[in-house]
Amino acid sequence: MDKRRIELYKKRLVERREQLLDTVSKTEQDGRRADEEPTQDTADKASSSYTKEFLFKKSNDDRFILQLVQDALQRVKAGGYGFCVACGGEMQTKRLDAVPWARHCIECQEKQEMGLLE
Numbered sequence: 001m002d003k004r005r006i007e008l009y010k011k012r013l014v015e016r017r018e019q020l021l022d023t024v025s026k027t028e029q030d031g032r033r034a035d036e037e038p039t040q041d042t043a044d045k046a047s048s049s050y051t052k053e054f055l056f057k058k059s060n061d062d063r064f065i066l067q068l069v070q071d072a073l074q075r076v077k078a079g080g081y082g083f084c085v086a087c088g089g090e091m092q093t094k095r096l097d098a099v100p101w102a103r104h105c106i107e108c109q110e111k112q113e114m115g116l117l118e
Contacts, residue, residue, distance in 0.1 A: 001081075001082040001090070001093075005093075006076060006081055006082065009072075009076070009081065009082075009096060009100045010073065010076045010081075012100050013069050013072050013073050013076070013100050013101060014073070016065075016069050016100070016101070017066065017069045017070065017073070020062050020065060020066040020069065021066065023062050024059055024062050024063060024066065027055050027058055027059040027062065028059060030055055031052055031055040031056065031059070065101065068101040068103065069100075069101045071101070071103070072100060072101040072102075072103075082096065084103070084104050084105040084108050085103045085104065086103075086104050086105075086108040086111075086112075086117055087105065087107070087108050089105050090105075091105050092105060092106060104117070
């Protein structure tokens with residue numbers, strides 16, 4: 001992969017990292033506010049509980065993607081970006097265009113989803 005293309009992916013990864021950091025921070029604040037709201041009846045308590053669960057799940061998902069983005073930026077820095085971490089083969093450009101933080105080529109990703117890859 002040429003340096004220009006890697007720099008393009010790096011720029012997209014940095015932008016995504018900033019978006020995720022902002023989102024995680026806002027989600028945490030919203031979760032704290034949901035905790036602070038006094039609830040009056042059972043329906044309000046259930047609604048508040050659902051809101052906190054939803055925000056926790058969203059924050060957890062965002063943190064996971066944030067970690068993948070940070071890992072991809074480390075691979076850029078180390079010179080290993082664009083290669084599958086499992087088989088070492090070159091990643092497909094279409095895959096990186098869709099998911100620039102992808103760790104695996106399509107074949108290895110399918111194996112991982114079937115539990116055949118650690």
